[in-house]
Amino acid sequence: xxxxxxxxxxxxxxxxxxxxxxxxxxxxxxxxxxxxxxxxxxxxxxxxxxxxxxxxxxxxxxxxxxxxxxxxxxxxxxxxxxxxxxxxxxxxxxxxxxxxxxxxxxxxxxxxxxxxxxxxxxxxxxxxxxxxxxxxxxxxxxxxxxxxxxxxxxxxxxxxxxxxxxxxxxxxxxxxxxxxxxxxxxxxxxxxxxxxxxxxxxxxxxxxxxxxxxxxxxxxxxxxxxxxxxxxxxxxxxxxxxxxxxxxxxxxxxxxxxxxxxxxxxxxxxxxxxxxxxxxxxxxxxxxxxxxxxxxxxxxxxxxxxxxxxxxxxxxxxxxxxxxxxxxxxxxxxxxxxxxxxxxxxxxxxx
Ligand code: SF4
Ligand code: SF4
Numbered sequence: 608x609x610x611x612x613x614x615x616x617x618x619x620x621x622x623x624x625x626x627x628x629x630x631x632x633x634x635x636x637x638x639x640x641x642x643x644x645x646x647x648x649x650x651x652x653x654x655x656x657x658x659x660x661x662x663x664x665x666x667x668x669x670x671x672x673x674x675x676x677x678x679x680x681x682x683x684x685x686x687x688x689x690x691x692x693x694x695x696x697x698x699x700x701x702x703x704x705x706x707x708x709x710x711x712x713x714x715x716x717x718x719x720x721x722x723x724x725x726x727x728x729x730x731x732x733x734x735x736x737x738x739x740x741x742x743x744x745x746x747x748x749x750x751x752x753x754x755x756x757x758x759x760x761x762x763x764x765x766x767x768x769x770x771x772x773x774x775x776x777x778x779x780x781x782x783x784x785x786x787x788x789x790x791x792x793x794x795x796x797x798x799x800x801x802x803x804x805x806x807x808x809x810x811x812x813x814x815x816x817x818x819x820x821x822x823x824x825x826x827x828x829x830x831x832x833x834x835x836x837x838x839x840x841x842x843x844x845x846x847x848x849x850x851x852x853x854x855x856x857x858x859x860x861x862x863x864x865x866x867x868x869x870x871x872x873x874x875x876x877x878x879x880x881x882x883x884x885x886x887x888x889x890x891x892x893x894x895x896x897x898x899x900x901x902x903x904x905x906x907x908x909x910x911x912x913x914x915x916x917x918x919x920x921x922x923x924x925x926x927x928x929x930x931x932x933x934x935x936x937x938x939x940x941x942x943x944x945x946x947x948x949x950x951x952x953x954x955x956x957x958x
Contacts, residue, residue, distance in 0.1 A: 855944035885950030
């Protein structure tokens, strides 16, 4: 189980260039597997184009109270990248004027940013239709100062989307650290207690599942049923939807794949499961991702690979909707993670 980020450990894979090298060479360079560009060209879907902006996803920092094995952010307590209030103010201007119907705050653990509550209060005033906060759940129980988060989320009508890799302690703790399961269960009960996740409640509570090893997620609807049954029977917990997300081969999941000698098999599995119908709805087509220091990316994965948007509008301070819409999306082999099977995005399947 990881206890420090790759960056803190001084690992080669903390460098995005090194990750991109791995993804571009080897089996993709020698022609064993087609590149993502070749694959989507077969159905005339290259270049992948951005459509109208619907979702603004803002990463408010890479600091996290956990160090999960699969983390694509390489987040952890040792990461110090934190969005400043100034950058948040620029984001607020864009939220007001961009026309996006969804605001999605992520991290790290977004709640650890010292300006998180201020930002939520200000953003909630804009009246955006769907205001998501991605919470790892354990942060709610990590320290007394976070215990009132369920009430705070409720006050601002935040849609809570939480990671929960399994309904059993063993599988959850293996991926996310000892004690994570018990804290997550308590946090879910706290959220239920204020009304989150109840069948007719407008307080949305969704869970995110991602596989704990080098395999692809199973059927999302079937898993949701299993999660609902087990969490209700064992702990009386209710939630709305389960999103099944494929692990993308970057950052700590790439490190795990290489260390466990699963990298090539996993890439074969992703390419085998390629579904051309999923391409048109991958999340970069309607989403823009903002990094802690205000730079713009096609998605959170491209942010971590330091692949900026292919547009003259590169930073939140020079956001230009017209220039950004219709841009060519920057792709590499990690994109196969979004088009495997029923597809995968921050909101589950896409096809
Ligand atoms: S996966 Fe989420 S909870 Fe785990 S270390 Fe990364 S950001 Fe934190
Ligand atoms: S990884 Fe990002 S750029 Fe690639 S298909 Fe997925 S959302 Fe789009």
